[in-house]
Amino acid sequence: MPKRDHAGPPSELDVSRRGFLKGAGAALSSGIVAGAEALEAANRAAAKIIGPGKTPVTLKINGVNKALNIEPRVTLLDALRDELELTGAKRVCDRSSCGACTVIVSGKSVYACSMLAIEAQGKNIETVEGLSVAGKLHPLQQAFVDNDAQQCGYCTPGFVMACKAFLDKNPNPTIEQVRKGLGGNLCRCGTYVGVAEAVLQTAGKKGGRANA
Amino acid sequence: MNAFEYAAPTTKEQAVGLLADRWGDAEVLAGGTDLLSLMKDYLPTPKRVVNIKDIKELQGIKYSSATGLRLGALATIEELLSNAAVKKEYPALAQAAEGVSSPQIRNAGTIGGDLCQRPRCWYFRSGLGYFPKDDGGKDLIPTGQNEYHAILGNSGPAYFVHPSSLAPALIALDAKARIFGSAGWREVRVEEFFVTPNNDGDRETVLKSNEILGEIILPPAKGIRSATYEVRQKEALDWPLAAAAVALKMSGNTVQSARVVLGHVAPVPWRSQAAEQALGGKAIDENTASEAGSAAVNGARPLSKNGYKVQLARVAAKRALLQAAQGGA
Numbered sequence: 001m002p003k004r005d006h007a008g009p010p011s012e013l014d015v016s017r018r019g020f021l022k023g024a025g026a027a028l029s030s031g032i033v034a035g036a037e038a039l040e041a042a043n044r045a046a047a048k049i050i051g052p053g054k055t056p057v058t059l060k061i062n063g064v065n066k067a068l069n070i071e072p073r074v075t076l077l078d079a080l081r082d083e084l085e086l087t088g089a090k091r092v093c094d095r096s097s098c099g100a101c102t103v104i105v106s107g108k109s110v111y112a113c114s115m116l117a118i119e120a121q122g123k124n125i126e127t128v129e130g131l132s133v134a135g136k137l138h139p140l141q142q143a144f145v146d147n148d149a150q151q152c153g154y155c156t157p158g159f160v161m162a163c164k165a166f167l168d169k170n171p172n173p174t175i176e177q178v179r180k181g182l183g184g185n186l187c188r189c190g191t192y193v194g195v196a197e198a199v200l201q202t203a204g205k206k207g208g209r210a211n212a
Numbered sequence: 213m214n215a216f217e218y219a220a221p222t223t224k225e226q227a228v229g230l231l232a233d234r235w236g237d238a239e240v241l242a243g244g245t246d247l248l249s250l251m252k253d254y255l256p257t258p259k260r261v262v263n264i265k266d267i268k269e270l271q272g273i274k275y276s277s278a279t280g281l282r283l284g285a286l287a288t289i290e291e292l293l294s295n296a297a298v299k300k301e302y303p304a305l306a307q308a309a310e311g312v313s314s315p316q317i318r319n320a321g322t323i324g325g326d327l328c329q330r331p332r333c334w335y336f337r338s339g340l341g342y343f344p345k346d347d348g349g350k351d352l353i354p355t356g357q358n359e360y361h362a363i364l365g366n367s368g369p370a371y372f373v374h375p376s377s378l379a380p381a382l383i384a385l386d387a388k389a390r391i392f393g394s395a396g397w398r399e400v401r402v403e404e405f406f407v408t409p410n411n412d413g414d415r416e417t418v419l420k421s422n423e424i425l426g427e428i429i430l431p432p433a434k435g436i437r438s439a440t441y442e443v444r445q446k447e448a449l450d451w452p453l454a455a456a457a458v459a460l461k462m463s464g465n466t467v468q469s470a471r472v473v474l475g476h477v478a479p480v481p482w483r484s485q486a487a488e489q490a491l492g493g494k495a496i497d498e499n500t501a502s503e504a505g506s507a508a509v510n511g512a513r514p515l516s517k518n519g520y521k522v523q524l525a526r527v528a529a530k531r532a533l534l535q536a537a538q539g540g541a
Binding site for chain 2: 047165
């Protein structure tokens with residue numbers, strides 16, 4: 001498991017900040033660099049430097065605004081799982097390499113492990129928790145059940161969201177398009193055939209077992 | 213991942229002002245698909261992260277038959293892939309974008325980010341730097357786990373392969389990179405954008421720590437036939453084992469001039485002038501393409517476990533040439 005280290009020691013961070021300012025060419029005690037100092041101040045004001053400590057962040061998740069107080073380094077995935085208890089998206093590789101953390105941001109599938117939560121502000125974030133309505137599975141979720149599209153199930157929520165983004169963009173796909181369109185998700189149990197059939201079933205095409 | 217200060221400037225001037233005078237203090241964030249992974253492994257550990265995605269001026273893709281193609285460094289791989297003009301006029305580039313096989317990476321990853329991607333070498337990613345050595349000071353890679361390492365440009369000290377998917381096509385199509393810094397814009401050919409590092413503090417491009425890659429400009433491609441061919445172990449979620457991008461200027465049925473660029477074979481995208489010269493004045497057929505493919509890997513020096521890549525690179529060049537010759541534009 002990757003190291004979890006959200007809480008860095010504040011004293012160390014303060015030292016780092018000073019080190020940064022020196023490194024950026026500003027010998028702060030010298031009069032000559034008053035310009036550099038002023039520039040730094042102007043940059044801070046203009047571009048709003050935030051952190052490294054906790055800062056208020058509002059995320060719109062499945063249509064509902066959620067207020068958080070988190071450090072800039074917190075990824076969207078960790079904000080969902082650790083702050084909001086939305087544990088559908090899974091933390092597996094945490095390196096853009098498996099797809100288990102897939103969510104939909106602004107209508108597009110993305111890896112939540114590779115986006116900072118602070119960057120996702122003001123965007124529509126859809127997670128697997130938002131798919132079912134009043135306890136009734138979304139047709140895509142039902143198609144996963146109908147087609148045995150999961151075994152251990154760990155990759156499933158990510159797959160479901162990748163499939164949803166794919167179907168939103170390609171409502172009438174061929175099997176070849178389905179295979180290519182799901183190239184960003186891995187399943188170590190090897191349920192790819194079931195997943196592809198679930199996508200075809202949802203699209204109302206033959207191939208899904210429920211339509212067979 | 214260590215904590216960092218975060219800023220999301222809306223102008224390129226602000227962005228450059230927020231960067232540092234030396235590597236390591238600040239990093240530029242765009243798509244995040246590489247940088248955040250690197251930071252989770254503590255390479256690098258910036259004190260400040262500057263998210264440039266909100267700089268409108270560096271977004272978007274624009275084509276004109278008179279001036280060519282302008283790619284904002286922040287345009288995503290998906291934007292590149294779904295652009296009709298790119299597909300029609302610059303097939304090598306569209307095919308290279310298609311090789312980025314994860315939709316999630318295409319949706320988030322940017323053109324600039326593809327070019328500024330750090331090496332995928334597993335020694336590098338494990339924190340051993342560009343030039344891992346054993347206790348006796350001997351290079352680990354030439355006799356180590358080098359299945360995916362360089363076969364060209366590897367006389368030392370670097371053995372990794374540059375991971376960019378788009379660079380070979382951009383170089384074949386004679387693109388220029390426009391770089392913005394505190395002194396304004398400067399321009400380099402994409403071919404010259406990449407450098408082989410000699411020290412662990414170096415980087416793989418000519419970018420300075422307080423500059424950003426702003427845009428890529430391609431000349432009009434009228435009369436140019438181009439193609440990219442990748443040889444892959446897996447169809448998805450992986451980098452090619454070898455790739456070739458070619459651009460041909462034809463005079464009737466014969467090649468007037470050619471560009472042949474290999475990818476994933478050297479620490480920089482590898483342009484082969486030997487292959488280009490082998491094609492001059494000839495028609496592209498199975499034989500001439502095959503000869504040019506052999507010329508492209510001339511001088512290859514495989515390491516202990518990657519001899520197979522010589523054949524893959526040879527075939528990639530041959531197939532890219534045949535594909536380009538058949539294609540239109």
